[in-house]
Amino acid sequence: MSGPEPLPPGARPAPGYEVLAHLTRTGWQDVYDAWSEERACRCVLKLVRTDRRGEARLGERMLREGRWLREFSHPHLVRGYDVVTSPEPVVVLETLTGETLSHLVHRLRRRPAAADVALLGTQLCSAVHYLHGRGLLHLDLKPANVVVERGHAKVLDLSLARPPGPAPAELGTFGYRAPEQARGGPLTAAADVWGIGVTLFEVACGETPFRRGGTGAGAEAGTDDGVTGGRDDPYDRHDGTGDPDDRGPQTEGTAPPLASRRRLPPALAAAVDACLRPEPATRPTVAELAAALAATLPPARRP
CATH class of the missing domain: 3.30.200.20 (Phosphorylase Kinase; domain 1)
Structure with a gap:
């Protein structure tokens, strides 16, 4: 240490x-x-x-x-x-007694059922909707910042949260931040929609949509959860003080379709893909995303 x-x-x-x-x-x-x-x-x-x-x-x-x-x-x-x-x-x-999504996805190598992915997404939408109602963007949504116990998710770490508006370039964690976060400029609720999408993509497929240097899923993307332990640091290396020449592959291309990595119900895959559109204005709102995800759930599991 x-x-x-x-x-x-x-x-x-x-x-x-x-x-x-x-x-x-x-x-x-x-x-x-x-x-x-x-x-x-x-x-x-x-x-x-x-x-x-x-x-x-x-x-x-x-x-x-x-x-x-x-x-x-x-x-x-x-x-x-x-x-x-x-x-x-x-x-x-x-004290949270569950596991981070990072642990569940990468250490235990679990591939959750489609309904579990959709339910997780509705819970993340609920937390983000609440934060937005309080005038804050989370800006660091990723598997390491979500703890799950018996199907109930809790979002961690508001250390980078801020109101919508101008923000320094590279705010957030490499591999998870929205393209507009990496470049710098005005941030809106769409940045957190991206965060939900990239989190669901990794949970569903076991890897992030963007890889760094071809070294594997989640390479150098950060997995510190701030509560239950982790191996990387999303705090001082991802707060707008990084290398402007290394803003991430999400600024240079589009995310691959989720269906290219795993077969899931088309409506669920389409909802996740919509979150990862390069232009913020073309992504769904949090409410639209929550409704699309809930519609893929069996009636008994809809929130």
Whole structure:
């Protein structure tokens, strides 16, 4: 593990919270399994790494995310419990006991049934619709930022969320960000529709529609989930400060049809393909996408 040693079990980074174990490390955060004395339950703590606490913007970004999640209430968004500002910024989140989609797709090599893909899509649409109603775009939708337990999905990580409008180039994670995110410029709800589409494509096919350098599915695309552990960092390497000459293959061509990678019901494949159209204005709205996905489900499973 690079950088300073994480806090040991028993440490108390904030009053009422005791570290049980270190979960994962990103480029600027440490994430811990912890015990909340007030709630008498386990929780997740996010802290800025000790070697980066001098960068005030990182603490501000983390606290902003924590305040949003504490305020928001939606069945498909991770829940925020608390925000601590002193002596160091700490964000407290609920513990999720499921698996990230990244784990399910790439480590367990599961190919979900068509109905499971469609149901997942309706749940992602529900979470995104809620965020858009609060004036925010997520801008980092990907399998690593979705935890699923018994068919119930929860979206993680609002660290890159922002209102619609101008944004720096390359905001988001390589391989998952919409073409307009990679290039820079005004962002709309269509960027999150792309994120839903690329996530569903990977879940359905076991690989992203765009590969980097021909090295395989999801190569260098990022799989940090911020809660249950991961191996890449979507935070400080994908926030508009990257290499302008490496914005991703999605800026240079169109996504292959989903049917070229896996046989699925035509209506479901068409709904996912529509999300990955290069021009934002030609993609479906979140409501249109949710309706198209729900229509492919058996009546008993429609939300």
